[in-house]
Amino acid sequence: MASITLRNIIKRYGHGPKANPVIHGVNAEIHDGEFVVIVGPSGCGKSTLLRMVAGLEEITGGTISIGERVVNNLEPAQRDIAMVFQNYALYPHMSVFDNMAYGLKIASVPRDEIKTRVDKAAKILELGHLLERKPRELSGGQRQRVAMGRAIVRQPQVFLFDEPLSNLDAKLRAQTRIEIQKLHRELGITSLFVTHDQVEAMTLAQRMIVMNAGNMEQFGTPEEVYHTPASIFVASFIGSPPMNLLRHAPNSKPGTILGIRPEHLDITATGWEVRVDTVELLGAERLVYATMGGDHLIVRIDEGSASPQAGDTIHITPRADRLHWFDAQSGKRL
Numbered sequence: 438m439a440s441i442t443l444r445n446i447i448k449r450y451g452h453g454p455k456a457n458p459v460i461h462g463v464n465a466e467i468h469d470g471e472f473v474v475i476v477g478p479s480g481c482g483k484s485t486l487l488r489m490v491a492g493l494e495e496i497t498g499g500t501i502s503i504g505e506r507v508v509n510n511l512e513p514a515q516r517d518i519a520m521v522f523q524n525y526a527l528y529p530h531m532s533v534f535d536n537m538a539y540g541l542k543i544a545s546v547p548r549d550e551i552k553t554r555v556d557k558a559a560k561i562l563e564l565g566h567l568l569e570r571k572p573r574e575l576s577g578g579q580r581q582r583v584a585m586g587r588a589i590v591r592q593p594q595v596f597l598f599d600e601p602l603s604n605l606d607a608k609l610r611a612q613t614r615i616e617i618q619k620l621h622r623e624l625g626i627t628s629l630f631v632t633h634d635q636v637e638a639m640t641l642a643q644r645m646i647v648m649n650a651g652n653m654e655q656f657g658t659p660e661e662v663y664h665t666p667a668s669i670f671v672a673s674f675i676g677s678p679p680m681n682l683l684r685h686a687p688n689s690k691p692g693t694i695l696g697i698r699p700e701h702l703d704i705t706a707t708g709w710e711v712r713v714d715t716v717e718l719l720g721a722e723r724l725v726y727a728t729m730g731g732d733h734l735i736v737r738i739d740e741g742s743a744s745p746q747a748g749d750t751i752h753i754t755p756r757a758d759r760l761h762w763f764d765a766q767s768g769k770r771l
């Protein structure tokens with residue numbers, strides 16, 4: 438196992454005046470054995486960052502170390518990593534066992550050793566009874582587990598996951614997330630996991646890197662990112678529905694934006710006066726969409742509590758210890 442250190446990582450695609458800068462100097466230290474998720478919207482550079490760690494993409498500036506070794510100039514095969522992709526590309530004509538064993542055969546690992554490693558991985562992934570099947574005889578989730586098995590048998594220092602769950606349906610995604618967590622607990626291998634899905638990031642990460650337009654906006658535990666977002670970007674990207682961002686709140690100062698999550702607003706007898714636009718029932722809770730001055734906001738209430746109706750004027754009160762202040766110009770937390 439090993440730590441991963443990113444020092445001032447810069448990436449430009451192309452050369453000269455046409456070069457397209459996509460990563461603008463990322464610094465991060467991923468601890469030995471840690472599970473870190475890189476999350477951000479499409480195009481923010483998360484796959485590029487992961488592919489630079491993997492050695493699939495050249496590094497324009499800065500250094501990447503795995504353990505004590507700077508790996509900038511090492512081929513992917515020399516980096517002691519294993520990667521799991523969205524398209525797991527199993528060999529269709531090979532059995533599950535052979536798919537998992539293939540990389541080891543190529544690397545001339547002895548047969549007994551291959552069998553031991555594949556059996557162990559199959560046990561962890563509950564694939565033991567499927568070893569003789571062909572990929573077409575498996576469900577999507579089982580195929581994804583075989584792809585993970587192929588990575589595990591290599592006993593790498595680092596696992597790199599590039600959106601491995603995005604081809605699975607919602608239920609299977611949730612299940613596979615639990616399996617990945619279990620896998621990490623059992624093997625403790627340092628892992629970097631890329632996703633654009635903030636729920637996936639929150640549930641899987643020990644710590645998460647939130648990326649925006651080639652910059653690291655925040656690197657922290659899910660709790661830190663949720664409770665003390667470093668910027669307006671993080672505040673609105675993490676959490677669903679997103680944090681309310683109010684320019685005209687009664688007690689706000691000029692040049693600031695007040696952030697308050699929908700679950701931290703309560704309907705009260707007095708307080709801020711808002712007009713209800715619509716109310717949405719989401720099973721266990723309701724979302725009340727309202728307008729206050731020039732701001733739109735969402736209040737989340739329990740399904741059981743009395744619901745306001747569209748057109749009503751109601752009063753709401755923010756929880757005083759849950760206010761977030763941001764600089765309107767820089768977007769940074771104050």
Ligand SMILES: Nc1ncnc2c1ncn2[C@@H]1O[C@H](COP(=O)(O)OP(=O)(O)OP(=O)(O)O)[C@@H](O)[C@H]1O
Nearest residue numbers: 450457459477478479480481482483484485486633
């Ligand atoms: N080979 C390339 N040449 C030029 N630009 C590229 C190349 N690959 C990616 N880019 C650009 O780099 C930026 C980051 O791309 P990247 O694939 O890392 O984003 P991402 O956050 O992983 O997005 P997604 O979730 O859509 O995969 C994008 O603006 C993309 O257009």
